[in-house]
Amino acid sequence: MHQVERAIFDLRRGLPVLLVAGESRVLVQAVEGAAQAAVSRLDELAGTTPALVLSRHRLAALGVEPADRAARLPLPAEEMTARLDALAYGAAPVARLGQARLEACRAALQPAEAADLAALALMRRALLVPSALVARVAEAQRDEVAAAVADGTLLAVEAEQAERCLEGAAGMLRRVSEARIPLADADDCRFILFREPDGMREHVAVVIGDPALEAAETAVPLRLHSACLTGDLFGSLRCDCGEQLRNAVAEIEALGGGVLLYLAQEGRGIGLANKLRAYTLQDSGLDTLDADQILGFGEDERRYGVAVDMLDALGIRRVQLMTNNPLKMAALAEGGIEVVERQALYGTLNDHNHRYLSAKADRAGHLLDEVFRVRR
Numbered sequence: 001m002h003q004v005e006r007a008i009f010d011l012r013r014g015l016p017v018l019l020v021a022g023e024s025r026v027l028v029q030a031v032e033g034a035a036q037a038a039v040s041r042l043d044e045l046a047g048t049t050p051a052l053v054l055s056r057h058r059l060a061a062l063g064v065e066p067a068d069r070a071a072r073l074p075l076p077a078e079e080m081t082a083r084l085d086a087l088a089y090g091a092a093p094v095a096r097l098g099q100a101r102l103e104a105c106r107a108a109l110q111p112a113e114a115a116d117l118a119a120l121a122l123m124r125r126a127l128l129v130p131s132a133l134v135a136r137v138a139e140a141q142r143d144e145v146a147a148a149v150a151d152g153t154l155l156a157v158e159a160e161q162a163e164r165c166l167e168g169a170a171g172m173l174r175r176v177s178e179a180r181i182p183l184a185d186a187d188d189c190r191f192i193l194f195r196e197p198d199g200m201r202e203h204v205a206v207v208i209g210d211p212a213l214e215a216a217e218t219a220v221p222l223r224l225h226s227a228c229l230t231g232d233l234f235g236s237l238r239c240d241c242g243e244q245l246r247n248a249v250a251e252i253e254a255l256g257g258g259v260l261l262y263l264a265q266e267g268r269g270i271g272l273a274n275k276l277r278a279y280t281l282q283d284s285g286l287d288t289l290d291a292d293q294i295l296g297f298g299e300d301e302r303r304y305g306v307a308v309d310m311l312d313a314l315g316i317r318r319v320q321l322m323t324n325n326p327l328k329m330a331a332l333a334e335g336g337i338e339v340v341e342r343q344a345l346y347g348t349l350n351d352h353n354h355r356y357l358s359a360k361a362d363r364a365g366h367l368l369d370e371v372f373r374v375r376r
């Protein structure tokens with residue numbers, strides 16, 4: 001895990017990383033922010049022309065019905081940087097690339113290999129656009145690459161280990177610190193911070209009041225809240241997150257106490273940088289799900305293993321869950337937490353969030369009938 005964590009650091013800085021899959025050696029680099037010089041260096045070090053790995057969501061946005069989770073697109077040298085971002089995550093690919101170029105790309109696609117899937121997992125974990133430049137290390141370059149690994153200028157990671165980096169490590173979440181923090185809507189609160197084993201994400205459990213967490217006969221009022229900097233902190237009108245957060249605290253207090261898990265899953269797990277990109281795409285007419293797809297992401301990139309681990313750490317087995325999202329209910333049930341009851345939790349509908357909430361209700365199955373009863 002330690003190597004993967006360091007690899008993510010390098011990828012975020014725009015450096016290449018070596019993926020090792022059996023006998024195969026593949027250099028990988030983020031597409032996001034890849035400058036001409038960096039791409040040329042990758043080409044030189046590998047001794048082969050890089051290819052572009054695209055996720056199945058990005059492929060779908062390009063009009064390709066993918067057979068696997070990803071595919072590899074060989075890049076002719078002159079193509080390498082000129083239209084890389086347009087291919088990897090640009091809007092309106094047909095308009096920007098031209099129909100003929102797109103057809104040629106579709107015809108050139110190759111099945112993804114183990115290192116390609118590992119590369120995309122690393123990009124996601126690094127909260128970068130899920131697209132990668134990959135270059136197989138040529139026989140003639142093996143010694144030079146091995147020397148770079150040996151002198152510490154290049155990091156080598158097992159592809160298999162890298163591919164698992166999104167799964168987290170069940171049962172290894174660390175409870176780090178805690179403090180009493182009175183809130184405007186709930187006087188008696190304890191914030192407990194948990195850290196993921198690789199140290200890259202931190203999540204907070206807010207225990208409101210003094211609920212009987214481990215009592216078998218009661219269901220603990222629970223809110224799973226995914227971070228939304230824009231909504232939670234600034235009261236953005238593009239979503240309903242801030243209001244839901246504050247309503248949840250007040251509601252849990254009114255129910256005599258319970259728990260709110262504040263999860264580091266900004267932008268449904270795609271990170272703030274990508275959420276801002278997605279908002280700009282939405283301004284050109286796409287809905288929230290299609291915008292994420294253009295960037296190469298699925299409808300919802302969140303996983304709830306850490307939430308289950310936090311509940312386990314707090315001794316909670318049965319809950320009354322505040323959500324409109326069926327995926328959250330399913331994820332808890334799958335993690336062995338009994339969802340005894342669901343309680344709806346709404347923010348206010350406005351002209352800016354109407355479209356976002358409609359897409360969640362119509363396309364992602366969120367239970368928002370009550371919100372739209374008046375307006376639709």
Ligand SMILES: Nc1nc2c(ncn2[C@@H]2O[C@H](COP(=O)(O)OP(=O)(O)OP(=O)(O)O)[C@@H](O)[C@H]2O)c(=O)[nH]1
Nearest residue numbers: 224225226227228239265266267268288323324325
């Ligand atoms: N990718 C993306 N994420 C968004 C957008 N708008 C809000 N979000 C994120 O969506 C998430 C919403 O989190 P929650 O309110 O906990 O979850 P939910 O899926 O809406 O389900 P509920 O429990 O019913 O509220 C947050 O991580 C927000 O940052 C958007 O347009 N695009």
Ligand SMILES: [Zn+2]
Nearest residue numbers: 228231239241
């Ligand atoms: Zn929000």
